[in-house]
Amino acid sequence: MPLRVGIMSFAHLHANSYAACLRQIPDVTLVGIADDDPARGQARAAQFETRYFPRYEDLLDASLDAVIVCSENARHKDLTLLAARAGVHVLCEKPLATTLEDAREMVTVCRERGVLLQTAFPCPYSPAFRHLLQAVEQGVLGEILAVNSTNHGRNPGGWFTDRALAGGGAVMDHTVHVAVLLHRLLGPARQVYAEIGNGLAHQPIDDTGLLTIDYENGAFATLDTSWSRPRVFTTWGDVTLHVIGTRATASLDLFAQVATLYSESEQRVRDLGWGPNLDLLMVSDFLEAVRTGRPVSVTGEDGLRALAIALAAYESARTGQPVPVRYA
Known part of the structure; x- marks a missing residue:
């Protein structure tokens, strides 16, 4: 049925x-x-x-x-x-x-x-990420020391820039996508330090953020999260991870499987994705x-943990201090 x-x-x-x-x-x-x-x-x-x-x-x-x-x-x-x-x-x-x-x-x-x-x-459904996670779990990279990550995109406008409806701007919108990946690689987060701004569109909501996240296992991660892509950009943005271990490093771009189309009839450039539909x-x-x-x-717990990191980032930017991540 x-x-x-x-x-x-x-x-x-x-x-x-x-x-x-x-x-x-x-x-x-x-x-x-x-x-x-x-x-x-x-x-x-x-x-x-x-x-x-x-x-x-x-x-x-x-x-x-x-x-x-x-x-x-x-x-x-x-x-x-x-x-x-x-x-x-x-x-x-x-x-x-x-x-x-x-x-x-x-x-x-x-x-x-x-x-x-x-x-x-x-993003956890990305075959590339699953291969990376498997390599980490099998010890191919050794002990993970640090991860450098990004998630850039366009400013969606509309209610996304209304704090009462969205809960925040780019940091809320884009941190959570990467936070769930980092949790699978590194486990629970301990604290977050963040710098957050709104210098791109000068709207009363954040459009840029840079987070440093310390993890309970001793590793740390950085996350560059922003609405920095212009509307004429070929695709919506990126999600990248650069993982540094004691035995190896690995770099991952979750949306690299694209063909770039330069169209004279459309008078624009756009990316045609050929990878799996996540x-x-x-x-x-x-x-x-x-x-x-x-x-x-x-x-749902994955969603809660990712949200906790985004909220800690906002509190850190407000106070200028590292903020413990509260899951409970």
Whole structure:
């Protein structure tokens, strides 16, 4: 029997990719889209040939197996709890929430209700990262001493620059993607020191950040996270890791599999990715967990830990001091 899946809100730009993924996965039905913006919801429902629900509760009443939450960050908790209390499994867009209290409540309620909660981090599904992680676990690099990492992108605009809805700017948006990778390589973080600015767009929200993260195992990582890519840039950005061990070093660019197209007819340059679709791998894996009842591969706890690092970075920038990472 096909899995019945709904999407709660199309506020986040990733919702379009997830909806497209659902149409590619066998034995999955996109039952509908609920959105409190009727024009947006109706347009996306027409685009993906499904039903529009003006109320989230009505979508959840449609005998769903799972939902994907793609609202503004500050609304993740409310929609996730609504789904969990209806007994519906949840794939929630990152960051998991905008406060640790909200993230903890999401994890707790989903666990109590027996509902799967996965944070929408596609980067752990990268085959290149999985090969790197395997090499680290097998001791090929020796003891890991340090990691230098980046995550650059464009300023998305809209509600992403509204602190009340987004919880923060580039540091919130881009730190969490890399934090989940660093946790798998290095384990729990101990403290964060960060410098954060808004010098690119001069908006009242951060668009640049540089983090130094100390880990409990003695290693440290740096993370250059920003909305520094111009809108004419060929692709959305990058995620890179340079891992330094006692026996070897390794460099990784998660999105290097591209062909660059210089188009005279379009009068622009753009990158055509030919590597694996990480969103498709992520959504497929989540739905396989829903179908089989096994644990998800990227958990709500993963989302909570990544959020804790971003929030510690903001506190460090505010105080000018290193800040301990609070998971609990």
